[in-house]
Amino acid sequence: xxxxxxxxxxxxxxxxxxxxxxxxxxxxxxxxxxxxxxxxxxxxxxxxxxxxxxxxxxxxxxxxxxxxxxxxxxxxxxxxxxxxxxxxxxxxxxxxxxxxxxxxxxxxxxxxxxxxxxxxxxxxxxxxxxxxxxxxxxxxxxxxxxxxxxxxxxxxxxxxxxxxxxxxxxxxxxxxxxxxxxxxxxxxxxxxxxxxxxxxxxxxxxxxxxxxxxxxxxxxxxxxxxxxxxxxxxxxxxxxxxxxxxxxxxxxxxxxxxxxxxxxxxxxxxxxxxxxxxxxxxxxxxxxxxxxxxxxxxxxxxxxxxxxxxxxxxxxxxxxxxxxxxxxxxxxxxxxxxxxxxxxxxxxxxxxxxxxxxxxxxxxxxxxxxxxxxxxxxxxxxxxxxxxxxxxxxxxxxxxxxxxxxxxxxxxxxxxxxxxxxxxxxxxxxxxxxxxxxxxxxxxxxxxxxxxxxxxxxxxxxxxxxxxxxxxxxxxxxxxxxxxxxxxxxxxxxxxxxxxxxxxxxxxxxxxxxxxxxxxxxxxxxxxxxxxxxxxxxxxxxxxxxxxxxxxx
Amino acid sequence: xxxxxxxxxxxxxxxxxxxxxxxxxxxxxxxxxxxxxxxxxxxxxxxxxxxxxxxxxxxxxxxxxxxxxxxxxxxxxxxxxxxxxxxxxxxxxxxxxxxxxxxxxxxxxxxxxxxxxxxxxxxxxxxxxxxxxxxxxx
Numbered sequence: 001x002x003x004x005x006x007x008x009x010x011x012x013x014x015x016x017x018x019x020x021x022x023x024x025x026x027x028x029x030x031x032x033x034x035x036x037x038x039x040x041x042x043x044x045x046x047x048x049x050x051x052x053x054x055x056x057x058x059x060x061x062x063x064x065x066x067x068x069x070x071x072x073x074x075x076x077x078x079x080x081x082x083x084x085x086x087x088x089x090x091x092x093x094x095x096x097x098x099x100x101x102x103x104x105x106x107x108x109x110x111x112x113x114x115x116x117x118x119x120x121x122x123x124x125x126x127x128x129x130x131x132x133x134x135x136x137x138x139x140x141x142x143x144x145x146x147x148x149x150x151x152x153x154x155x156x157x158x159x160x161x162x163x164x165x166x167x168x169x170x171x172x173x174x175x176x177x178x179x180x181x182x183x184x185x186x187x188x189x190x191x192x193x194x195x196x197x198x199x200x201x202x203x204x205x206x207x208x209x210x211x212x213x214x215x216x217x218x219x220x221x222x223x224x225x226x227x228x229x230x231x232x233x234x235x236x237x238x239x240x241x242x243x244x245x246x247x248x249x250x251x252x253x254x255x256x257x258x259x260x261x262x263x264x265x266x267x268x269x270x271x272x273x274x275x276x277x278x279x280x281x282x283x284x285x286x287x288x289x290x291x292x293x294x295x296x297x298x299x300x301x302x303x304x305x306x307x308x309x310x311x312x313x314x315x316x317x318x319x320x321x322x323x324x325x326x327x328x329x330x331x332x333x334x335x336x337x338x339x340x341x342x343x344x345x346x347x348x349x350x351x352x353x354x355x356x357x358x359x360x361x362x363x364x365x366x367x368x369x370x371x372x373x374x375x376x377x378x379x380x381x382x383x384x385x386x387x388x389x390x391x392x393x394x395x396x397x398x399x400x401x402x403x404x405x406x407x408x409x410x411x412x413x414x415x416x417x418x419x420x421x422x423x424x425x426x427x428x429x430x431x432x433x434x435x436x437x438x439x440x441x442x443x444x445x446x447x448x449x450x451x452x453x454x455x456x457x458x459x460x461x462x463x464x465x466x467x468x469x470x471x472x473x474x475x476x477x478x479x480x481x482x483x484x485x486x487x488x489x490x491x492x493x494x495x496x497x498x499x500x501x502x503x504x505x506x507x508x509x510x511x512x513x514x515x516x517x518x519x520x521x522x523x524x525x526x527x528x529x530x531x532x533x534x535x536x537x538x539x540x541x542x543x544x545x546x547x548x549x550x551x552x553x
Numbered sequence: 554x555x556x557x558x559x560x561x562x563x564x565x566x567x568x569x570x571x572x573x574x575x576x577x578x579x580x581x582x583x584x585x586x587x588x589x590x591x592x593x594x595x596x597x598x599x600x601x602x603x604x605x606x607x608x609x610x611x612x613x614x615x616x617x618x619x620x621x622x623x624x625x626x627x628x629x630x631x632x633x634x635x636x637x638x639x640x641x642x643x644x645x646x647x648x649x650x651x652x653x654x655x656x657x658x659x660x661x662x663x664x665x666x667x668x669x670x671x672x673x674x675x676x677x678x679x680x681x682x683x684x685x686x687x688x689x690x691x
Contacts, residue, residue: 069623093622119570163623164623302643330595
């Protein structure tokens with residue numbers, strides 16, 4: 001047992017006289033039964049009619065549970081759950097959606113607020129309530145620590161998440177203990193944006209959690225785990241636990257309430273109107289490796305709901321990246337909020353990334369926030385996700401006269417005689433997106449350029465810069481942009497880059513051929529997106545002409 | 554009035570769970586006080602019940618979430634819910650940024666304005682109550 005833990009335990013024990021609490025070890029139940037019982041236990045306790053209680057809970061069948069204020073539509077892949085026998089329900093406690101399979105053990109503290117002399121839960125209370133489980137883990141052979149605000153982690157990997165609520169004079173505080181864990185099913189059952197992640201990154205999502213089995217190499221018996229948790233609570237809270245069942249009052253309330261917890265009225269009670277979440281992804285290739293930010297955001301609330309920072313860079317100590325993610329979850333999606341948190345994390349030495357500065361690390365986050373800013377122009381985020389900017393914000397660039405449109409040769413038909421040459425005949429052949437884009441550019445009075453290699457791109461950028469063109473629109477794939485972001489920046493010309501569709505040279509592992517102008521597959525330009533951007537730019541220019549100054553969004 | 558770093562305006566009435574009430578022409582404005590918002594941290598959700606809801610003094614009528622904890626909001630008086638602050642639907646952190654101004658939560662029509670006499674009011678009473686609570690959280 002570490003010193004901090006022992007100290008906390010001693011002071012907690014000294015503060016309270018030993019009292020007897022109930023140990024309620026309920027058998028595996030359905031999600032509706034478990035949720036109903038949670039409400040019954042805290043309500044009866046709140047009315048002062050039942051003993052303080054530690055409860056163990058398990059689920060059968062396995063279940064996904066959204067937080068009290070969450071929307072099932074937003075958080076859960078309902079069809080997957082329904083076809084795979086996974087119960088869907090709503091907790092009475094706060095926090096995010098969780099997957100609770102038969103291998104997990106839940107623990108709960110249901111007690112008088114007066115026991116902790118606290119009416120508003122705060123970090124100190126969360127720590128007091130997590131410490132018994134940290135001690136239990138230690139008894140089982142796993143060194144764990146408290147992760148603010150209210151989780152338990154082992155080397156940066158979460159092993160127990162918690163949440164709570166209250167009723168009258170009582171608290172209910174609950175947590176999970178990951179005994180063994182089926183991460184693949186969790187990723188399929190919850191709307192975690194795995195489809196946006198590459199296979200290696202999915203593995204790194206798995207690195208964010210751990211279980212007793214993964215830590216120990218074996219699964220301790222359920223009795224041993226319960227015994228350890230029981231000991232943790234008895235020692236830390238200075239209490240004695242005695243096994244007992246439900247009181248008659250609790251049993252009667254439970255029978256009345258359980259059917260309500262099975263109804264859609266309860267499970268789907270939260271309207272997703274203000275809960276819609278969307279995903280943004282941005283990456284940057286630094287010398288020390290690629291860093292990619294995947295953000296799940298709520299644009300209406302301008303909140304960062306979830307974040308995954310992945311890539312092939314090294315970071316120390318292990319798990320520090322996940323702690324950083326934890327600090328960023330739930331905060332405002334604003335540079336002035338996010339950057340100080342990350343900067344402090346770097347400055348305080350909580351994370352070290354050899355060869356990568358704070359400024360490089362946040363580059364993809366900066367791009368992500370820029371994508372969010374573009375939504376102010378009425379462009380949906382799914383489109384904004386396909387837009388990147390260089391040498392200025394989107395707002396600044398659309399105020400300029402955009403004089404050139406750069407199109408990549410890889411979107412030309414593979415047998416076109418101009419594929420590896422400059423120019424386009426706008427012949428109107430089906431399956432070619434270059435011709436229509438070319439015409440769109442000309443209609444917008446832009447110089448249209450077909451780029452045939454990376455060297456050619458650089459030559460064209462220098463040429464249009466020397467001609468005094470204020471800004472350009474370019475079409476290229478995300479991997480190309482990520483790789484050459486610094487080059488685009490070095491050119492000094494503001495540009496709006498639009499992602500292209502279809503399988504690119506990078507996914508086919510033919511980047512070298514493409515660099516030299518020898519890539520033999522055909523990509524496709526996103527013409528709808530190009531039209532939206534051209535229309536937006538034209539609208540802004542018209543407004544500028546009308547108002548004479550900075551156009552209004 | 555500042556009490557050990559907490560801004561607790563003395564002209565307000567306080568409900569014991571740290572919600573304030575201000576009387577404005579027979580209507581009550583209600584919100585979370587500075588002590589509670591600092592304890593709770595970033596507010597992520599406030600349940601805004603339908604307008605016209607009947608309120609019973611001391612009974613839970615809404616909920617608020619911060620840091621995975623769902624807390625209850627209790628009616629400070631008997632009455633009727635007149636209006637909820639719809640800005641909190643999209644920006645619940647207004648409660649953190651301006652708990653006595655833009656972060657107000659409810660407007661209530663009391664059945665009897667005298668009900669507010671049961672709330673904590675007056676510099677001395679507020680100070681005594683807040684200091685006792687600060688002591689609890691040490």
